[in-house]
Amino acid sequence: MKHTEIAIVGGGPAGLAAALNAAKLGARVHLIDRNDYLGGQLIKQTHRFFGSKEQRASERGIDIARELANQVTASKNIQVMTEATALGYYEDGVLLVEQHKKIFAIKPERLIIATGGAEKTLLFPNNDLPGVYGAGAVQTLVNVFGVKPGKRVLMVGAGNIGVIVSYQLLQAGVEVAAIIEAAPRIGAYWVHASKVVRAGVPIYTRHTIQRAHGHREVTGATVVQLDENWQPVPGTEKEFDVDVICLSVGLTPLTELLWQAGCRMVFVPELGGNVPLRNEHLETSVPGIYVAGDVAGIEEASAAMMEGALAGLNAAASLGYTTESLGLDRRNILAQLEGLRSGPVGEKIRKGLAQALL
Amino acid sequence: MLAQNGIPTPEDLAGVLPPEERLARGPVAIAECFQNIPCDPCYHSCKQGAIKEFTDINQRPQVDFEKCNGCGSCMSRCPGLAIFVVDATYSDSEALVKIPYEFLPIPEAGETVTAINRAGREVGEARVIRVQNTRAQDRTAIVWLAVPKDLMMEVRHFKVKGVR
Numbered sequence: 148m149k150h151t152e153i154a155i156v157g158g159g160p161a162g163l164a165a166a167l168n169a170a171k172l173g174a175r176v177h178l179i180d181r182n183d184y185l186g187g188q189l190i191k192q193t194h195r196f197f198g199s200k201e202q203r204a205s206e207r208g209i210d211i212a213r214e215l216a217n218q219v220t221a222s223k224n225i226q227v228m229t230e231a232t233a234l235g236y237y238e239d240g241v242l243l244v245e246q247h248k249k250i251f252a253i254k255p256e257r258l259i260i261a262t263g264g265a266e267k268t269l270l271f272p273n274n275d276l277p278g279v280y281g282a283g284a285v286q287t288l289v290n291v292f293g294v295k296p297g298k299r300v301l302m303v304g305a306g307n308i309g310v311i312v313s314y315q316l317l318q319a320g321v322e323v324a325a326i327i328e329a330a331p332r333i334g335a336y337w338v339h340a341s342k343v344v345r346a347g348v349p350i351y352t353r354h355t356i357q358r359a360h361g362h363r364e365v366t367g368a369t370v371v372q373l374d375e376n377w378q379p380v381p382g383t384e385k386e387f388d389v390d391v392i393c394l395s396v397g398l399t400p401l402t403e404l405l406w407q408a409g410c411r412m413v414f415v416p417e418l419g420g421n422v423p424l425r426n427e428h429l430e431t432s433v434p435g436i437y438v439a440g441d442v443a444g445i446e447e448a449s450a451a452m453m454e455g456a457l458a459g460l461n462a463a464a465s466l467g468y469t470t471e472s473l474g475l476d477r478r479n480i481l482a483q484l485e486g487l488r489s490g491p492v493g494e495k496i497r498k499g500l501a502q503a504l505l
Numbered sequence: 506m507l508a509q510n511g512i513p514t515p516e517d518l519a520g521v522l523p524p525e526e527r528l529a530r531g532p533v534a535i536a537e538c539f540q541n542i543p544c545d546p547c548y549h550s551c552k553q554g555a556i557k558e559f560t561d562i563n564q565r566p567q568v569d570f571e572k573c574n575g576c577g578s579c580m581s582r583c584p585g586l587a588i589f590v591v592d593a594t595y596s597d598s599e600a601l602v603k604i605p606y607e608f609l610p611i612p613e614a615g616e617t618v619t620a621i622n623r624a625g626r627e628v629g630e631a632r633v634i635r636v637q638n639t640r641a642q643d644r645t646a647i648v649w650l651a652v653p654k655d656l657m658m659e660v661r662h663f664k665v666k667g668v669r
């Protein structure tokens with residue numbers, strides 16, 4: 148059995164920021180991620196980020212990931228475990244971790260869960276054909292492994308992820324036939340949408356996929372227009388000659404460990420599904436277990452980093468670690484988070500978070 | 506409409522274009538950013554102070570056309586690739602449009618490319634005058650295109666010939 152002061156599950160932006168901030172206060176940290184690299188979703192984000200200067204706006208996600216990962220690796224207080232999957236958390240406060248075919252039991256005094264989210268899927272005939280992908284998977288193929296998923300793609304979903312992955316497919320030399328969106332409005336930031344539209348990809352709002360075609364693999368798709376009641380309008384079917392259908396219909400928090408730990412959960416559609424109730428310190432209903440990032444509600448990397456920083460500071464502070472600027476640091480991060488969520492595009496998050504407070 | 510198809514309307518554009526009289530005095534930035542989103546790198550990147558300070562990060566950028574000298578520094582910092590510089594004084598018949606560009610291959614000065622509008626449609630041809638792609642721009646190149654004057658408010662993208 149290994150003992151540690153703080154175990155962090157998930158090495159995405161939330162987990163990295165949590166580790167750095169807890170370590171900065173002096174706490175000893177184990178950072179656990181199942182990938183063989185740190186950075187989570189960020190290492191696929193080759194585009195520039197929005198946000199403010201303090202939140203590294205205009206930098207590319209991949210560069211942010213690299214820098215945070217370097218800081219983490221350089222920290223004496225942080226022990227990094229990659230290719231390590233947290234399998235379960237038990238009543239006696241033991242976290243089981245599998246790494247290189249060995250099982251380790253870790254007993255942390257505090258636990259920060261920063262496992263991120265998983266992609267949602269969509270029901271339609273033939274959605275099990277090879278060639279139907281999640282947008283995140285396509286982004287991993289193209290930007291991490293340098294593999295094209297196919298020649299011509301139909302993107303389903305015009306949120307930020309669908310639009311950004313479309314842009315990155317174009318950059319990789321893959322054709323994108325269209326982006327379709329069931330809602331009456333484009334969910335992505337309009338500047339992102341405009342950038343793919345002028346690069347030749349039409350966006351059809353109020354359209355959905357009716358079925359995929361093909362026997363052994365995708366050879367096409369039928370798309371249909373929706374009326375005000377989200378019902379298909381007969382006669383508006385369009386055929387698309389594509390070999391890839393890419394689903395970008397949202398993420399949902401990866402909460403298994405939280406359920407297992409007995410954290411009180413609540414279903415909040417605005418946050419992507421079931422999320423843990425948490426207090427303003429990001430501590431769940433189980434004392435000593437904190438959450439940060441997409442697992443606490445699907446949002447974005449800037450918010451994930453700030454939540455991670457807060458959770459890291461709070462967990463370390465609860466162990467008695469402190470600095471003179473602790474109070475100020477916390478208030479600064481809270482103010483930045485509030486600014487980020489204050490505008491019209493933050494409304495959904497604000498509504499969601501209001502339902503998830505302990 | 507933008508929210509439905511990603512294409513700004515003439516009304517959207519009317520609110521952000523510089524007046525004729527300013528265009529006649531040389532290069533100037535146009536921020537085609539029409540939504541209140543949490544983003545402000547354009548403000549921080551302008552050394553001329555030509556982009557009004559954001560009191561709230563969700564504000565839209567406002568270019569002070571008198572202070573803006575059309576240098577283009579803000580273009581490669583904008584994550585939305587939403588800022589363009591137009592120089593209506595380039596020659597008697599042509600205007601210059603500076604376009605942020607993140608595709609390969611990057612064209613070379615002297616090349617003729619296909620000019621594209623905001624809807625992704627071909628509207629004519631353009632000549633590449635210069636390509637800026639310094640380290641500071643961090644992989645967002647800026648391509649200067651000479652286009653017929655009547656297209657300077659139309660052309661916002663281009664395609665390299667022979668590349669799909």
Ligand SMILES: Cc1cc2nc3c(=O)[nH]c(=O)nc-3n(C[C@H](O)[C@H](O)[C@H](O)COP(=O)(O)OP(=O)(O)OC[C@H]3O[C@@H](n4cnc5c(N)ncnc54)[C@H](O)[C@@H]3O)c2cc1C
Nearest residue numbers: 157159160161181187188233262263440441447448449451
């Ligand atoms: C296409 C796309 C574009 C985006 N663009 C932007 C953008 O422009 N700006 C922005 O701010 N955000 C953007 N985001 C969102 C951003 O990437 C996420 O919000 C952010 O990465 C969430 O951080 P996280 O640390 O909570 O989770 P993640 O980054 O998902 O990291 C979670 C980590 O936990 C690990 N993990 C999960 N379960 C376990 C387990 N049991 N054991 C061990 N490890 C585990 C995973 O391997 C992963 O590394 C984008 C996302 C996508 C998909």
Ligand code: SF4
Nearest residue numbers: 551573574576577579
């Ligand atoms: S073009 Fe130059 S002067 Fe004009 S707004 Fe951009 S950075 Fe400022």
Ligand code: SF4
Nearest residue numbers: 538544546547583585
């Ligand atoms: S940097 Fe670009 S996207 Fe961001 S506010 Fe300025 S113009 Fe809009």
